[in-house]
Amino acid sequence: MNLYTxxxxxxxxxxxxxxxxxxxxxxxMVYGILRLINFAHGDVFMMAVYFAFFLVTLGKVxxxxxxxxxxxxxxxxxxxxxxxxxxxxxxxxxxxxxITAIGVSFFLESFAVVVFSGIPRSFRNIYPKFLNNMLILGxxxxxxxxxxVIVGGLRIPIVSFVILIVTAIALVILWWIIYKTKIxxxxxxxxxxIPTTSLMGVNVDGVIGFTFAxxxxxxxxxxxxxxxRYPQLWPYMGFMPGLKAFIAAVFGGIGSIQGAVVGxxxxxxxxxxxxxxxxxxxxxxxxxxxxxxxxxxxxKPEGLLGKRSVVKV
Amino acid sequence: xxxxxxxxxxxxxxxALVFFVWLLLFxxxxxxxxxxxxxxxxxxxxxxxxxxxxxxxGITGIFSxxxxxxIALGAYTSALLTMSIHQKEVTFILDKVAWPFNSVQLPxxxxxxIGGIVAAVFSFLxxxxxxxxxxxxxxxxxxGFSEIIRILALNxxxxxxxxxxxxxIPQYTNVWWxxxxxxxxxxxxxxxxxxxxxxxxxxxxxxxxxxxxxGINIFKHQLLSFVIGGFFAGISGSLYAHWLTTIDPRTTSIxxxxxxxxxxxxxxxxxxxxxxxxxxxxxxxxxxxxxxxLEEPMKIFSFEFSGIAGLRMLVFSAMFVMxxxxxxxxxxxxxELTWNTLYSKLRRGSGESNE
Numbered sequence: 001m002n003l004y005t006x007x008x009x010x011x012x013x014x015x016x017x018x019x020x021x022x023x024x025x026x027x028x029m030v031y032g033i034l035r036l037i038n039f040a041h042g043d044v045f046m047m048a049v050y051f052a053f054f055l056v057t058l059g060k061v062x063x064x065x066x067x068x069x070x071x072x073x074x075x076x077x078x079x080x081x082x083x084x085x086x087x088x089x090x091x092x093x094x095x096x097x098x099i100t101a102i103g104v105s106f107f108l109e110s111f112a113v114v115v116f117s118g119i120p121r122s123f124r125n126i127y128p129k130f131l132n133n134m135l136i137l138g139x140x141x142x143x144x145x146x147x148x149v150i151v152g153g154l155r156i157p158i159v160s161f162v163i164l165i166v167t168a169i170a171l172v173i174l175w176w177i178i179y180k181t182k183i184x185x186x187x188x189x190x191x192x193x194i195p196t197t198s199l200m201g202v203n204v205d206g207v208i209g210f211t212f213a214x215x216x217x218x219x220x221x222x223x224x225x226x227x228x229r230y231p232q233l234w235p236y237m238g239f240m241p242g243l244k245a246f247i248a249a250v251f252g253g254i255g256s257i258q259g260a261v262v263g264x265x266x267x268x269x270x271x272x273x274x275x276x277x278x279x280x281x282x283x284x285x286x287x288x289x290x291x292x293x294x295x296x297x298x299x300k301p302e303g304l305l306g307k308r309s310v311v312k313v
Numbered sequence: 314x315x316x317x318x319x320x321x322x323x324x325x326x327x328x329a330l331v332f333f334v335w336l337l338l339f340x341x342x343x344x345x346x347x348x349x350x351x352x353x354x355x356x357x358x359x360x361x362x363x364x365x366x367x368x369x370x371g372i373t374g375i376f377s378x379x380x381x382x383x384i385a386l387g388a389y390t391s392a393l394l395t396m397s398i399h400q401k402e403v404t405f406i407l408d409k410v411a412w413p414f415n416s417v418q419l420p421x422x423x424x425x426x427i428g429g430i431v432a433a434v435f436s437f438l439x440x441x442x443x444x445x446x447x448x449x450x451x452x453x454x455x456x457g458f459s460e461i462i463r464i465l466a467l468n469x470x471x472x473x474x475x476x477x478x479x480x481x482i483p484q485y486t487n488v489w490w491x492x493x494x495x496x497x498x499x500x501x502x503x504x505x506x507x508x509x510x511x512x513x514x515x516x517x518x519x520x521x522x523x524x525x526x527x528g529i530n531i532f533k534h535q536l537l538s539f540v541i542g543g544f545f546a547g548i549s550g551s552l553y554a555h556w557l558t559t560i561d562p563r564t565t566s567i568x569x570x571x572x573x574x575x576x577x578x579x580x581x582x583x584x585x586x587x588x589x590x591x592x593x594x595x596x597x598x599x600x601x602x603x604x605x606x607l608e609e610p611m612k613i614f615s616f617e618f619s620g621i622a623g624l625r626m627l628v629f630s631a632m633f634v635m636x637x638x639x640x641x642x643x644x645x646x647x648x649e650l651t652w653n654t655l656y657s658k659l660r661r662g663s664g665e666s667n668e
Contacts, residue, residue: 035449036449037449037452037453085634085638088638089637089638089641092641094448094449095376095448096637096641098376098449098452099576099580099637100634100637100638102378102573102576103577103630103633103634103637104634106573106626106630106633107627107630107631107633107634109630110623110626110627110629110630111627113622113623113626113627114621114622114623114624114627117622118622118623239569243453243456243457243460246453247453247457250450250453283464283467283468284464284468286460286464287460287461287464287465290457290458290460290461291457291461293453293454293457294442294443294454294457294458297446297450297454298442298445298446301446301450
């Protein structure tokens with residue numbers, strides 16, 4: 001592996017990692033407040049991509065506007081899921097909440113199969129073509145098959161840079177919401193202690209709903225970027241990225257937003273580097289993420305940046 | 314009159330019920346069409362799956378999402394053992410079959426038991442690290458392990474034939490095999506639950522700390538229950554493979570969806586009840602077949618509707634969420650359907666009781 005391929009893997013890993021980070025934030029925010037693994041999060045990601053797809057193909061809406069509408073619709077969907085499915089069982093045992101979350105995920109997937117059909121669709125004609133163009137650095141020209149071809153060098157799709165930039169902007173906005181606004185302060189308070197916060201006159205259900213909406217919007221951004229990078233849509237497309245983003249959240253320390261970002265980048269980088277260094281292992285790529293999960297859970301269950309919680313009897 | 318039936322009456326009634334069910338199976342096998350017979354065998358297979366998951370999830374309180382992995386292990390192992398050597402040579406196009414499987418062919422019963430043992434060994438290996446975790450972390454770790462098993466099945470081409478899966482597995486599973494295994498599973502798990510071991514498991518489910526302070530070794534008990542559940546999951550996998558006659562590692566047949574389906578059965582039946590698990594399995598098998606009409610073209614008031622694929626699963630998942638929200642205890646809750654409960658219901662119904 002020379003310097004070029006290493007750099008190429010680095011940038012691919014970072015862009016994949018930022019997608020994981022965007023999705024992982026939603027998991028970690030919900031877990032931080034409700035101690036609930038929101039299984040349906042990966043499916044919100046999938047629904048957002050379908051919304052954008054149908055707005056552009058059927059609604060003939062310009063792509064940028066339809067992306068924005070899709071993000072807002074995903075936020076509304078996340079809010080609705082909380083209101084309809086999770087709020088009625090807020091005080092039930094945690095296992096019932098987890099089972100309900102699995103049920104909601106299953107429902108959204110089946111819904112997508114029925115309404116959008118299970119046949120994979122291509123996202124290629126939705127966004128501007130130039131995003132898939134390659135940026136070529138270095139390398140040398142050679143004549144092959146009667147044409148001038150650049151051999152070697154660094155090839156990075158432009159969308160990888162777009163992913164990094166959009167993620168950075170989204171993270172800054174998220175940071176601003178959580179640390180500089182009133183609702184952000186309420187979110188932080190709710191994640192520490194729900195009863196006390198409600199005694200202070202904070203509308204806890206409203207804050208939880210807002211958290212779901214915010215996390216879903218970030219997942220939608222991640223999903224739209226994901227579909228631009230890997231342009232294939234199908235109803236189960238959110239399942240694996242969702243699980244891996246959850247692993248990233250656990251890796252970084254669940255409940256901590258910084259942890260989710262760090263975990264997402266680390267998971268994306270290690271995954272791409274593993275395949276880069278050992279191409280034969282490419283088939284085991286998904287298994288590798290789960291191996292990380294099991295290792296981190298048995299060695300350091302609070303994750304890299306999480307706080308160790310002590311259970312008192 | 315005593316409120317409880319004597320042990321002898323209980324035993325006689327149970328034997329009579331088994332005899333009656335077997336008579337019914339005999340009738341179904343002789344007089345119904347092949348389609349009905351297949352559904353009845355499927356109920357037995359689902360029953361074994363649901364009872365084994367109930368032992369792990371409902372009775373021991375380990376929230377495992379790895380059931381499909383054990384089912385897959387049992388399915389692959391037994392199918393590779395029962396397929397004829399010639400058939401394996403034809404099926405494995407990409408790579409040759411690896412050693413033990415290229416020279417053996419076993420009858421259905423030993424192959425099924427070996428499938429169960431392989432699943433049990435793996436559940437021991439998986440349970441050892443995962444059971445140190447608790448709650449939702451354990452759920453995700455077991456889900457991860459079952460995905461790893463599926464990914465291994467996709468990649469170990471010389472054992473599993475990779476993404477092509479296994480085809481032309483002999484169709485050995487009939488009502489007798491599936492219901493006999495269901496009977497064995499219920500008898501085994503049932504007597505386990507009523508033993509001191511089972512009471513220890515329930516104590517762990519209710520309160521880990523209190524159970525530990527009573528001197529129960531939590532880890533050992535949970536691991537043993539996990540391994541027993543894994544064994545019967547492997548058995549059900551073998552039955553399922555010889556019912557389907559194909560195994561496809563890419564799709565839903567042995568993936569996480571299968572775990573979710575079994576979870577639906579035990580949640581609808583009541584998490585923590587063996588009889589509930591069987592009721593849930595029966596309902597699931599019958600409803601998935603009955604709801605098939607939703608996916609077929611139909612005519613309502615002279616309007617033609619073309620069938621919509623996947624509508625059944627939508628109905629099921631909606632039902633699943635609603636059960637969780639409005640009726641979290643399911644049909645049976647944690648109660649068992651026993652002769653005693655039926656007896657006291659009857660007495661109360663006829664107004665004879667004067668407690």
